[in-house]
Amino acid sequence: MLLPALMLAATQVQGQAQAPSWPDRPIKFISSQAAGGGTDVIGRLVADQLSARLGQPIVFENRPGGGNVIGTQAAARSAPDGYTFFFASAAALVTDPYTFKSLPYNPMKDFVLISRIAEVTFTVLAHPDVPAKNLSELLAYAKANPEKLAIATDGPRRFSGMIAAWLNKLGGTNISYVPYTQMTQGLQDVIAGRVQLLILAYPAAKGHIASGKLRALAVTSPNRMPELPDVPAVAETFPGFDFAGWWVLAAPTGVPADIVARVNREMNGIMKDPEVVGRLETAGFKTRGGGTLKEVDDFVQGQHLAWGTLVREIGLQPE
Numbered sequence: 001m002l003l004p005a006l007m008l009a010a011t012q013v014q015g016q017a018q019a020p021s022w023p024d025r026p027i028k029f030i031s032s033q034a035a036g037g038g039t040d041v042i043g044r045l046v047a048d049q050l051s052a053r054l055g056q057p058i059v060f061e062n063r064p065g066g067g068n069v070i071g072t073q074a075a076a077r078s079a080p081d082g083y084t085f086f087f088a089s090a091a092a093l094v095t096d097p098y099t100f101k102s103l104p105y106n107p108m109k110d111f112v113l114i115s116r117i118a119e120v121t122f123t124v125l126a127h128p129d130v131p132a133k134n135l136s137e138l139l140a141y142a143k144a145n146p147e148k149l150a151i152a153t154d155g156p157r158r159f160s161g162m163i164a165a166w167l168n169k170l171g172g173t174n175i176s177y178v179p180y181t182q183m184t185q186g187l188q189d190v191i192a193g194r195v196q197l198l199i200l201a202y203p204a205a206k207g208h209i210a211s212g213k214l215r216a217l218a219v220t221s222p223n224r225m226p227e228l229p230d231v232p233a234v235a236e237t238f239p240g241f242d243f244a245g246w247w248v249l250a251a252p253t254g255v256p257a258d259i260v261a262r263v264n265r266e267m268n269g270i271m272k273d274p275e276v277v278g279r280l281e282t283a284g285f286k287t288r289g290g291g292t293l294k295e296v297d298d299f300v301q302g303q304h305l306a307w308g309t310l311v312r313e314i315g316l317q318p319e
Contacts, residue, residue: 022082022259026057029087029249030078032071034064038203041283042118042247043087049270050263060087067157068092069103076105080254085263086111088250091159094304098311099157101318108304111250113297114260115267115290118280120245121225122163123205124218124234125198127190135218135237138197139171150176151197152186156316160199162307163220163243165314170238190214201245202227203284220244227284243310246303248296264293 029047033039040062047058063071068091075086086092093107124135130149132138142149153161161177168175178195180186183204190198191213198214206227208214216231222242224233234241249267251260268290270276280287291299 022256022262023054023056025083026059027051027054027082028078028084029058029060030071030075030084031060031062031087031089032064032068032075032092033062033089035062038120038201038245038283038285039087039089039247042280042285045276045279046087046117046249046267046270049273049276050266053266053269067100068096069100072096072107073104075250076107076110076252078252080252080256082251082255082259082263084252085114086250086252087117088248090244090246090303090307093248093250093300094307095157095159095162095311097304098308099316099318108301110253112253112255112260113248113250113293113300114264115249115271116288116296116299117247117249117267117271117290118285118287119221119247120201120203120285121219121221122159122199122244123202123209123216123228123231124167124220125190125200125205125209125214126217127193127196128212128215129193130196130215132217133215134232135167135171135234138217139173139237142171142173142175146174149196150178151199152178152180152183152190152195153199154183154186155179155181157319159243159245162310162314162316163199165316166243166310167234169314170241201284206284243306248300260293264290264296 029043031039031043044060047060051058063074072092078084097107126132132141151164153164155161164177186198189195209216216228218232218234219225219228220234220243222233222235271287271290277287
């Protein structure tokens with residue numbers, strides 16, 4: 001009886017040794033945004049770091065188009081086997097549900113949230129000829145001179161357009177909007193003085209602020225930025241104002257819990273690594289660490305509610 005038992009145990013051990021362990025093949029990160037922007041800078045850095053920890057290559061795949069719909073749908077419909085992750089932006093998860101009448105997926109139900117990645121603050125910028133040094137002075141000037149100011153945005157359903165409309169609403173102003181399909185053109189028009197104002201992510205704005213081509217009037221983070229200590233936060237004028245761009249790592253719902261826990265653990269190590277933090281800060285981004293699964297979920301749920309309030313208050317209708 002002993003010999004069959006030993007043979008059975010050996011067979012079980014051999015079977016366990018031969019069973020594939022995750023990950024045993026390359027992994028994919030899907031991004032819903034085009035190559036070359038901030039998402040790529042952060043995403044490829046994180047992918048390289050996670051690849052080293054997991055011992056498998058991670059391919060960063062850009063699937064832009066449809067206002068995030070193409071990439072987000074691809075990620076949502078991918079197999080929940082731990083080999084496809086969504087490098088998700090705030091737009092894909094929390095603003096698109098308010099700006100589209102319908103989506104072929106539910107961003108809040110079709111993904112499991114794994115880790116916070118990074119945030120980017122937006123800056124309210126002015127051409128140097130605008131006689132305002134901060135947001136309060138800008139609002140006062142806009143009320144006294146209702147026809148003299150216009151603000152370049154990337155459209156009414158994108159971050160800068162929605163933030164501009166919210167500031168108009170809160171400030172009781174009527175600054176006109178000039179929409180651009182490419183914000184690089186809007187930036188150049190403000191630098192040239194053809195348009196007076198602009199809302200731009202800090203990494204894209206910092207060089208122009210440093211050169212004096214643009215003046216920073218406010219930042220959209222809840223507190224002042226260490227890089228711009230003399231520039232007030234919008235929240236100093238309108239308490240509670242906190243709207244930033246951000247990224248999280250997610251996976252299609254149904255991914256095994258042990259894989260989710262493993263990636264969350266590895267991501268926490270990555271997002272606390274001094275080299276990673278330093279590289280992000282040099283590029284103009286911030287990180288608060290990966291966070292627990294509950295903390296990530298609570299953050300995204302809170303952002304979903306905040307952007308929903310903004311959209312309702314500015315009267316934006318989905319299309």
